[in-house]
Amino acid sequence: MKIAIIGLGLIGGSIAKDIKNKNLATKIIGLDRSRENINYALNQGIIDEVASSYYELSDSEYIILTVPVNVIKKDICDILDSMHPDTTLFDVASCKSEIAKATNGHIRRKNYVSCHPMSGTEFSGPENAMTNLFNGKVNIICDKELSGLVHLNKVQLILSELGMETVYMTSEVHDNYIAFISHLPHVLAFALANTIVNTKDFEKMLLLSGGGFKTSIRLAHSSASMWAPIFEQNKSATGKAIDLFIDELTKMKSSLSNCSDSEKLIKSANVVTIKLKEIENNKHKKKCYENN
Amino acid sequence: MKIAIIGLGLIGGSIAKDIKNKNLATKIIGLDRSRENINYALNQGIIDEVASSYYELSDSEYIILTVPVNVIKKDICDILDSMHPDTTLFDVASCKSEIAKATNGHIRRKNYVSCHPMSGTEFSGPENAMTNLFNGKVNIICDKELSGLVHLNKVQLILSELGMETVYMTSEVHDNYIAFISHLPHVLAFALANTIVNTKDFEKMLLLSGGGFKTSIRLAHSSASMWAPIFEQNKSATGKAIDLFIDELTKMKSSLSNCSDSEKLIKSANVVTIKLKEIENNKHKKKCYENN
Numbered sequence: 001m002k003i004a005i006i007g008l009g010l011i012g013g014s015i016a017k018d019i020k021n022k023n024l025a026t027k028i029i030g031l032d033r034s035r036e037n038i039n040y041a042l043n044q045g046i047i048d049e050v051a052s053s054y055y056e057l058s059d060s061e062y063i064i065l066t067v068p069v070n071v072i073k074k075d076i077c078d079i080l081d082s083m084h085p086d087t088t089l090f091d092v093a094s095c096k097s098e099i100a101k102a103t104n105g106h107i108r109r110k111n112y113v114s115c116h117p118m119s120g121t122e123f124s125g126p127e128n129a130m131t132n133l134f135n136g137k138v139n140i141i142c143d144k145e146l147s148g149l150v151h152l153n154k155v156q157l158i159l160s161e162l163g164m165e166t167v168y169m170t171s172e173v174h175d176n177y178i179a180f181i182s183h184l185p186h187v188l189a190f191a192l193a194n195t196i197v198n199t200k201d202f203e204k205m206l207l208l209s210g211g212g213f214k215t216s217i218r219l220a221h222s223s224a225s226m227w228a229p230i231f232e233q234n235k236s237a238t239g240k241a242i243d244l245f246i247d248e249l250t251k252m253k254s255s256l257s258n259c260s261d262s263e264k265l266i267k268s269a270n271v272v273t274i275k276l277k278e279i280e281n282n283k284h285k286k287k288c289y290e291n292n
Numbered sequence: 293m294k295i296a297i298i299g300l301g302l303i304g305g306s307i308a309k310d311i312k313n314k315n316l317a318t319k320i321i322g323l324d325r326s327r328e329n330i331n332y333a334l335n336q337g338i339i340d341e342v343a344s345s346y347y348e349l350s351d352s353e354y355i356i357l358t359v360p361v362n363v364i365k366k367d368i369c370d371i372l373d374s375m376h377p378d379t380t381l382f383d384v385a386s387c388k389s390e391i392a393k394a395t396n397g398h399i400r401r402k403n404y405v406s407c408h409p410m411s412g413t414e415f416s417g418p419e420n421a422m423t424n425l426f427n428g429k430v431n432i433i434c435d436k437e438l439s440g441l442v443h444l445n446k447v448q449l450i451l452s453e454l455g456m457e458t459v460y461m462t463s464e465v466h467d468n469y470i471a472f473i474s475h476l477p478h479v480l481a482f483a484l485a486n487t488i489v490n491t492k493d494f495e496k497m498l499l500l501s502g503g504g505f506k507t508s509i510r511l512a513h514s515s516a517s518m519w520a521p522i523f524e525q526n527k528s529a530t531g532k533a534i535d536l537f538i539d540e541l542t543k544m545k546s547s548l549s550n551c552s553d554s555e556k557l558i559k560s561a562n563v564v565t566i567k568l569k570e571i572e573n574n575k576h577k578k579k580c581y582e583n584n
Contacts, residue, residue: 070551118502122565138500167500180488181501185508188480191540193561195533196472198540206567208430208459209473210410214568215507216477221565224558228551235548241487242545246538248483248490253534256527259362259520266516269485273414273513276498276506 001025004057006079007066008032008041009226011092011120013129015064016046018162021131029057040126054082062158065091070229073102080108088151090115094178095234096142096171110148113155116140116174117164122221135163136283142171179237184245186227187238189219293317296349297356298371300324300333301518303384303412304358305421308338310454313423321349332418346374354450357383362521365394372400380443382407386470387526388434388463402440405447408432408466409456414513427455428575434463471529476537478519479530481511 003025005012012030019025030047031054032038041047051057054075063079065072072093079089080103090113093099103109119137121128139159144152156166169177196202196217231238255261295317297304304322311317322339323346324330333339343349346367355371357364364385371381372395382405385391395401411429413420431451436444448458461469488494488509523530547553 118500120502120504122504137502140500177493177497177500180491181497181505184487185484185505187541187544188484188508190558190561191537191544192477192480193564194540194543194557195476195537197560197564198536199472201469202564203567205469205473206564206571208410208432208469209568210412210429212412212414212511213473213477215510216480217565217568218507219504220561221569222558224555224562227558228554231548231554232551239545239548242541244490245483245487246541248486249479249534249538251486252479252483253531256523256531259524262520262523263516265486266482266514266519268489269482269512270516272485272489272494272498273509275495276501276509277513279498 001062002027002029002060004029004031004051004060004063005047005066006031006054006057006063007068007071008034008037008047008126009066010124010126010128011117011133012064012066013041013046013126014131014133015066015092015162016041017129017131018134019158020046022161024158024161025061029060031057037126044126046126046129054079058082058084058087060084060087062154063087063089065089065093068226068229069093069095069099069233073098073233076102076112077106080106080112083108083111085111087111088113088154090155092117094182094230095175097175098233100143100146100171109146111151113144113147113151114142114171115155115159116142116178117159117162122218124223124226132163134159137164139164139166140174141166141168142174144168175234176237179234179241183230183234183238184241186219186222187231187242188245189217189222190227193217193220293354294319294321294352295354295356296321296323296343296352297339297358298323298346298349299358299360299363300326300329300339300418301358302416302418302420303409303425304356305333305338305418306423306425307356307358307384307454308333309421309423310426311450312338314453316450316453317353321352323349329418336418338418338421346371350374350376350379352376352379354446355379355381357381357385360518360521361385361387361391361525365390365525368394368404369398372398372404375400375403377403379403380405380446382447384409386474386522387467389467390525392435392438392463401438403443405436405439405443406434406463407447407451408434408470409451409454414510416515416518424455426451429456431456431458432466433458433460434466436460467526468529471526471533475522475526475530476533478511478514479523479534480537481509481514482519485509485512 008030016028028047029049029051030041031051096114117134117139119134300322308320320339321341321343322333323343409431411426
């Protein structure tokens with residue numbers, strides 16, 4: 001079984017590594033605009049062959065699309081046009097509504113499964129690709145009624161081999177949720193970094209910073225070419241999330257001088273991390289149970 | 293040598309564990325308002341003895357003050373009053389100006405060294421105390437000219453045994469820097485958590501969230517009783533940092549619909565994480581060099 005991966009960055013490279021490790025394909029064909037990425041992926045055995053056009057991927061069982069969302073939006077119909085009628089296409093884009101509009105009514109819309117595996121790191125490029133990046137994580141499939149059952153099943157099969165559970169929702173709900181749990185946190189990390197970098201003593205401050213700062217700033221390492229198009233495609237939901245955040249931040253600011261007011265806000269915030277830890281413990285328990 | 297620790301939480305407990313492990317004291321005496329913390333610390337051998345008043349600590353070589361900053365501000369002069377004239381007192385408070393004012397002109401001001409070890413976690417309580425929490429981290433000493441040389445040397449000696457490097461600055465500079473690299477990141481995590489908790493689908497969102505969200509929200513687990521007084525004591529610098537942050541966030545929001553504008557802002561943010569990684573690599577290199 002041939003599998004094609006368009007985009008040999010962190011996500012494409014990590015998917016390829018898992019597919020190799022689990023022997024899910026006889027051949028992985030890679031396509032990337034960056035000669036560097038291609039050479040790295042070939043030299044490291046992450047892919048077996050290189051293609052230079054979408055037509056060369058037409059006899060693949062799967063085509064996996066892991067390029068920035070602006071490229072997906074622009075090229076997805078060309079890829080569907082060039083595919084074999086049985087090929088399954090899925091993407092991993094972090095926002096789905098604009099891509100849903102781009103594919104709307106395409107004659108091969110059923111071959112496309114709109115996916116968002118909830119995993120990644122702040123790094124990019126195939127040199128940061130890793131095995132097991134998706135193990136134990138959630139994959140979101142959007143607008144599943146627009147995908148053919150055979151393609152849905154094929155995508156779930158391969159992603160479950162990579163250790164993912166699937167949940168379903170519409171593109172609109174997805175983009176709204178992800179604005180809060182991914183796009184807003186990235187915006188905050190970028191804005192925090194820019195706040196620091198514009199102070200006159202920023203390098204001195206960095207020398208002092210501890211682990212808390214490092215986690216707060218972690219996502220600010222993310223790639224501009226990947227994130228600028230995400231923000232553009234999800235500007236409406238992300239903008240609303242930013243407005244709600246500014247309301248909460250303003251409340252925090254007003255409470256600074258009053259211990260009992262800020263204690264209330266902090267305790268309300270604690271609810272989220274306590275809930276997250278419960279979710280993680282349940283996952284862990286479930287895993288222990290499954291392993292017994 | 294007797295060492296007294298007032299406050300047996302995460303930081304006090306972690307200092308005690310390192311002191312034990314490195315055999316730096318013949319006896320560790322603990323004092324805490326929480327019976328639970330005392331019992332835990334005694335049962336786990338984190339401390340050797342319990343005191344119930346500051347007077348009982350008067351013959352200690354060191355008194356280490358690791359209680360919330362409002363308690364430090366209220367009690368530090370009582371502790372200085374009750375101490376032996378040779379005892380060295382240091383605290384670990386996250387903001388220093390208000391405590392500097394409280395101790396200003398005290399007859400034993402020279403016995404006090406104003407410290408801030410730049411290490412901690414989002415957890416609290418002695419059950420989360422750990423060894424080596426301070427190893428490789430920076431300790432800030434404020435207003436060193438107000439401390440006696442013998443006390444400064446004693447504090448640097450014990451903290452270097454715990455693996456810390458010392459830097460010096462005034463309380464005012466400290467509070468301004470820390471507003472940016474610690475207090476602002478905490479405010480942002482609390483405000484992000486409150487933004488999420490106030491959406492109607494917050495539990496569904498948490499079930500989807502990946503590693504990025506978890507790091508962004510990590511500091512929102514921090515304790516209200518510890519952080520509300522920090523915000524109160526450093527409200528001015530933290531408030532200014534919030535205002536500068538809102539300016540940057542507003543720029544990010546305005547750029548959402550324009551890829552080239554947001555690319556510029558993201559690339560400027562990347563400078564901070566690249567600089568941080570350089571600092572870490574240099575530390576690592578230095579350590580490798582020292583170990584050879």
